[in-house]
Amino acid sequence: MEYAIYQMDVIVANPQANREKIKQWFETDVTSTNIDTVVLPEMWNTGYALDRLESIADDDGAVTIPFLSDLAKKYQVNVIGGSIANRKQDGIYNTSFVFNRLGELVHQYDKIHLVPMLDEPKYLKGGCDKGEFFELDGVKMGIVICYDLRFPELIRSLVLQGAEVIHVVAQWPASRRTHWHYLQFARAIENQCYMIAANASGRCDGTDFAGESLVISPSGEAIATGPARQEATIQAEIMLEDVRKIRNEIPVFTSRVPYLYGE
Numbered sequence: 420m421e422y423a424i425y426q427m428d429v430i431v432a433n434p435q436a437n438r439e440k441i442k443q444w445f446e447t448d449v450t451s452t453n454i455d456t457v458v459l460p461e462m463w464n465t466g467y468a469l470d471r472l473e474s475i476a477d478d479d480g481a482v483t484i485p486f487l488s489d490l491a492k493k494y495q496v497n498v499i500g501g502s503i504a505n506r507k508q509d510g511i512y513n514t515s516f517v518f519n520r521l522g523e524l525v526h527q528y529d530k531i532h533l534v535p536m537l538d539e540p541k542y543l544k545g546g547c548d549k550g551e552f553f554e555l556d557g558v559k560m561g562i563v564i565c566y567d568l569r570f571p572e573l574i575r576s577l578v579l580q581g582a583e584v585i586h587v588v589a590q591w592p593a594s595r596r597t598h599w600h601y602l603q604f605a606r607a608i609e610n611q612c613y614m615i616a617a618n619a620s621g622r623c624d625g626t627d628f629a630g631e632s633l634v635i636s637p638s639g640e641a642i643a644t645g646p647a648r649q650e651a652t653i654q655a656e657i658m659l660e661d662v663r664k665i666r667n668e669i670p671v672f673t674s675r676v677p678y679l680y681g682e
């Protein structure tokens with residue numbers, strides 16, 4: 420499966436301009452190649468303009484769902500739609516939407532863990548549905564959003580449901596770029612799964628985002644790394660048989676003792 424990650428420099432507080440950027444990116448970077456799946460970063464509609472979300476968040480995906488669905492259909496690619504600021508009845512969530520090549524919405528997920536360091540709990544509501552896997556092209560996968568990466572239980576639970584590929588969509592600050600790297604590698608190695616991590620570049624209210632998007636194999640090798648702090652497209656091919664291979668070589672999942680972990 421061939422991936423393209425949009426390491427996007429999100430325009431702060433301008434959803435229309437960000438949709439235009441994404442449309443343009445599909446035209447230039449998705450048409451000419453054999454891409455199966457594209458991945459966008461976190462909060463690509465508004466960036467971290469949290470104090471302005473009341474007026475710029477989408478309304479339960481009203482604009483974003485048809486926008487991403489049309490792109491998936493037009494280019495016949497799966498779309499891991501990053502995440503957006505998304506108003507629901509009881510507040511604004513940080514929501515991901517995933518589409519298959521037919522443009523069908525196959526999954527949605529609200530970020531569970533809100534980031535105190537970026538003031539998210541003041542402006543956003545945290546999701547309370549447990550992460551569930553979805554399937555694209557017959558492959559079981561999962562998605563988490565940025566700070567969720569720090570909670571190994573969430574990713575382990577997706578992998579125990581059968582996910583072989585975990586997507587992390589993010590706006591991860593450059594100041595904590597070492598955590599970004601080590602945590603991604605740890606999650607790949609401990610779960611023997613692919614990690615596909617799409618980070619934003621650019622800056623918002625004095626915070627620089629790291630870029631350095633990553634594709635990591637189930638044995639913990641970096642297959643692709645995006646440049647630091649600049650917009651880029653990262654392309655990589657993943658081989659699902661590598662998941663089976665490493666799980667046979669180092670049978671972590673048969674060595675587990677679930678009753679000792681309270682499962």
Ligand SMILES: NC(=O)CCC(=O)C(=O)O
Pocket residue numbers: 461534536537564565566567569589590591592595598
């Ligand atoms: N957008 C985020 O969730 C950032 C997470 C972060 O800064 C961290 O975990 O550190």
